[in-house]
Amino acid sequence: MPEVLEFPALKEAQGKLDNVNAKLAEIFDEAGQAYDLSKVKCIRGTSHEKAAEIRKLNDEATDLGRQVDNLVQVQKAAERTRSAQEGRETGDGADRDEHERERGKPQKSFGQLFTESAAYKQKQGRTGPESTLDIHLKTLLSESAGWAPPTVRTGRVVDYATRPIQVVDLIPQTTTSNTAVTYMEETTFTNAAAETDEGGTYPEAALALTEKSSLVRKIAVFLPVTDEQLEDVGQVQGYVDNRLPFMVRQRLDGQILNGNGTAPNLRGLLNVVGIQTQAKGSDPVPDAVYKALVKVRVTGRAIPNAVVMHPTDWQNIRLLRTADGIYIWGNPSDAGPERIWGLQVAQTDAFTSAGTSLVGDFANYIELAVRRGIDVQVSNSHSTYFVEGKQALRADMRAALVPYRPAAFCTVTGL
Known part of the structure; x- marks a missing residue:
């Protein structure tokens, strides 16, 4: 694997995230299994104030996590660029083929299908006696005894769940x-490796x-x-x-x-x-x-x-509440971060x-x-x-x- 480039900004952001996570870990450790915020001594205030501080720290961890993710991608891009440059200098390379998909011809609209039909063309310009004759037909020309109206699908396919x-x-x-x-x-x-006296054995x-x-x-x-x-x-x-x-x-x-x-x-x-x-x-x-x-x-x-x-395990985390009923991962009215300890969660x-x-x-x-x-x-x-x-x-x-x-x-x- 290529040597990792030094990236001070990433190191700084990671350090800040670790500090926030350590603070949150201390709070949860003091709150215990029941999430009793009254037992938390590392932050002051009422349970509501402590819960607000926890949400603030969690939001900060989320923001820092996103920063770390973005900086990691920047670092990866820099490493790939350097590797590609080294490859060009040594004569290595790879060709990529681009495939184009054939597009289907657009379907005709309902109006086009109707006006181009033989029935519509034969009907054009006919008035007077022929119209009177239609009235005396014993069988009513309707959808059940005549042409059913044409239907055209939208083209959308609803994928299987x-x-x-x-x-x-x-x-x-x-x-x-x-x-x-x-x-x-x-x-x-x-x-x-150890400290060695002059003339001593390595x-x-x-x-x-x-x-x-x-x-x-x-x-x-x-x-x-x-x-x-x-x-x-x-x-x-x-x-x-x-x-x-x-x-x-x-x-x-x-x-x-x-x-x-x-x-x-x-x-x-x-x-x-x-x-x-x-x-x-x-x-x-x-x-x-x-x-x-x-x-x-x-x-x-x-x-x-x-x-x-x-997903059901993440559900249990998202619904975590303190002993007095306060949601830890944000109120039900909030979207809530899909992150834990600043890291993205893939459900x-x-x-x-x-x-x-x-x-x-x-x-x-x-x-x-x-x-x-x-x-x-x-x-x-x-x-x-x-x-x-x-x-x-x-x-x-x-x-x-x-x-x-x-x-x-x-x-x-x-x-």
């Missing part, structure tokens, strides 16, 4: 041209490296469609081009958390050996989350930047069940290495599709999930 994609966007993406991402991990670091350090590898896996799906659908309905091609890639990305989103690593599955973060865990126990939920963040910092030596949580029901959340440094110590991006193809060579007038539309991608430092992530259980 399914799980949105939440986790993929947290993880940096790179490309690979290999079938596996292989790298070296420093598995032994013994720092024997203390001996120890370093050891181990080769690690994450295999590229394929996620695929296909859909049978008749020739007539593709020919007669211009919207079908665009609709399928949208939904099939979504299916692939939704599956990838779930694999990032739950993949068991058995071929052809990716190994998701929840099944990576070495990931840390923090049980809630008798702690308030915010305390348990904060303890997990500390584990990521102290043991994982990383900077956590996001919390992934089941997803990709977890197999509620009760477990995941915190970690998603920006630096995990990577999605894409061997081939999502590709959509059409063919009638599948099975007997050629003689049946069918097409097989397929979409797939190949990628490897690379958790560089498992200890940079920690689950929070028992929520």
Whole structure:
């Protein structure tokens, strides 16, 4: 991985966020499991005044968290620019193809369909006796015995209610041209550096490296469609081009958390050996989350930047109240920050069940290495599709999930 650039503004913002978080942690620790603000001694005032101070600190942590997120993105952009410059100087580069989608022809309006119909053209200019003749018809020309009025759909398709994609966007993406991402991990670091007398023996350090590898896996799906659908309905091609890639990305989103690593599955973060865990126990939920963040910092030596949580678990946090009924995460009339301890919260029901959340440094110590991006193809060579007038539309991608430092992530259980 490229050397991290020094960024004083990021360091300053992170320091301010840590100070605010430490203050909030002290307050919650004194309030205890029941959130009894009367027990809080580190801030003065009534319960309402203390609750207002907590909201003020929480808003400050939210603002600082956004600043840290923005500055991290600036730092990443600077690092990518430097890497790209170094690549140009050494002759490396990659070409990117741009794909354009064919747009369907616009449908005719209702007025156009009506005025161009044979019935309307025959009716034009006919008056007098013919109109009288119509009155004496035994069968009334109505919708039930004549032409039903034409209808035109709006073109909108209401998507099926399914799980949105939440986790993929947290993880940096790179490309690979290999079938596996292989790298070296420093598995032994013994720092024997010590003060030494003149002429004394130098203390001996120890370093050891181990080769690690994450295999590229394929996620695929296909859909049978008749020739007539593709020919007669211009919207079908665009609709399928949208939904099939979504299916692939939704599956990838779930694999990032739950993949068991058995071929052809990716190994998701929840099944990576070495990931840390923090049980809630008798702690308030915010305390348990904060303890997990500390584990990521102290043991994982990383900077956590996001919390992934089941929607019902986040609901329990959003509805937290003090002993005298004051909402901690903001009044019901407020939108409320989707952040905790200044970090963004990604809500997803990709977890197999509620009760477990995941915190970690998603920006630096995990990577999605894409061997081939999502590709959509059409063919009638599948099975007997050629003689049946069918097409097989397929979409797939190949990628490897690379958790560089498992200890940079920690689950929070028992929520």
